[in-house]
Amino acid sequence: MIKVKAPLRQDSRSRVLDIIRATEPTSRIELVRETSLTPASITHLVRDLLAEGLVREVGQAESTGGKPRTLVRLNHDSMTAIGIQLGAASVGIVAANLAGNIVGRQILRGAKDLDPQVIVAFLAQAVEDLIGNLGLTRATIAGIGVAMPGPLDKPGGYLRNVAYLKNLSGFALANELEAATSLPVIVDNDATAAAVGEYWLGTTEAHSAYATVYLATGIGGGLVVNGMPYRGSSSNAGELGHISVDFRGPECPCGNRGCLELFAAPPVLMEQARLAPASAGLAEVARGNVEDGMSQLGILAARGNEAAKQIIREGAESLACGIVTLVNLFDVDMVVLAGPGFSSCEAFYLEEAQKALDSRTLARGVHNVSVVMSASPRDAAALGAATLALQDKLDRKPAAAVGK
Ligand SMILES: [Zn+2]
Known part of the structure; x- marks a missing residue:
């Protein structure tokens, strides 16, 4: 089949x-x-x-x-690639074989506030550890794909002024990591990598136009149109978090006003939890990283905590508003939710997004748009990055095969 x-x-x-x-x-x-x-x-x-x-x-x-x-x-294990999801709150590393199957994974602390050289050293060490633990032969490793939040300078392999990874702004991460590991390194937007990852995870079967919403410290959007990732002119397409939902709203670090991220990003929801009265029972939420905080919020909501439910519900409503715009712009027929920010809150986000898509997209009378959770919200971006590294290697035909 x-x-x-x-x-x-x-x-x-x-x-x-x-x-x-x-x-x-x-x-x-x-x-x-x-x-x-x-x-x-x-x-x-x-x-x-x-x-x-x-x-x-x-x-x-x-x-x-x-x-x-x-x-x-x-020959599934004839080639393996390493995928890294480089986030402020956590770093996920996977190894994927030629069939796009994850054969190993590691979760590490986030890259926020770390010196760039420290980040390179700890990523290089993590890659070596993964290769060693899996017993992989170095010659069979296609390379490393790094999925990072935008805005991204893809050819240069570095980030530009990402509010929550400021330490890496202007740092040529791809070159430095290549030097530290002696493996080829490519970088891509985390939401785009997640969109590619969903294809490999089998979530998007038979869909040639779909979007991913990647929720981590920020909010990203990835697009696949006509079966191909759509990156725009500089790999920064689909920046969902910076759609303005209130043009007179507060200034965003990106330079725009009233961006979706200011209302719906996980750190904003965690801040609301921090500011809630002690009687709301949300004290645990504000501690730790995005994933832990959102997870805690989701668990409390599932146990019936009204304050937790309200914070997630409002965040999910704001995100749904952005998702409707994304669908109106690109006419996709499926939206996949991925990223560590959805931890334990999936049901709320799915419900609000589906409700908005069913009642508010312009083409709702023409076709339905379904929203689903990623088959592996934690791994999607890292897996996508690994498969992009595999693809990059395969596209560069080996010298031995040239001229046959
Ligand atoms: Zn913005």
Whole structure:
């Protein structure tokens, strides 16, 4: 059965790999049918992939009268990539194999207020630890993908003036991490990486246009349009947190006014909890990082704490307002909620977002828009970053295969 009809890649080699992954074991004949490439092209591509060890032959399909078909499948562990979700409150690191499966993970303290060189050293050490713990061969590691909040200078590999990661502003993280690990490093927006990650997690099957809302310290938006990540001209598309919801509202550090983030970001909700009277029973919420605070808030709400319910409900309503705008702008038919900020509060966010989408999007009479939780809210961005690193490696055809 074909799991995914809308591969996130365009070049023939990557498409063939995607289709093998989705349909394995499969045959050259089926690949011709699925890709519309010529039999000769498929034969060449599969021969190269076999030579590189990325796929292997696994016997023959039962004959239906003609010549038996040789089956091929991915050599899942022939290549692994490391994905890092670099956040102010926490850092998630995963290793993903060629099939897009997570084979190892680690959660570390956040990068807020740390000296950039300290961040590089602790990321490099964490990568080495993960490689060592999993017993991975270094030569099979495609590289490292780092998912970070925007605004991002993707070609330069660094952040620009992110309010909650100020310490990294203007720091060439990709170059420095590359030097520290001797592995190729690419960076991308965390919400875009999460959107790519959802494809690999299987959340977005059969959807070629969808958005992710990434809730961490800030609020990000990732977009997949026509099966491809949409990044805009500088990889900063979908900055949902900086949609103005009140143009006369308070100034945002980004320079805009009344941004959604000022009303709905987890630190704002935690601050409301901190300011609530002692009788509200929210004292625990304000302690610790975003994930712990939101988790605590969600647990209290589930136990019936009215003050907690109200704070989450209002945050979820504000976020839903931004989600309606995102859907109106990009006409996606699915929205996936991802990121550590949804910890234990999922039900509230899903309910408010679905209610708003059903009653307020411009095209609601034309098509429904469903909102779902990520299959792995914690890992989506890191997994997406890892698969982008895999893709980057695969797109750079190895020297041994060039000219065949
Ligand atoms: Zn703003």
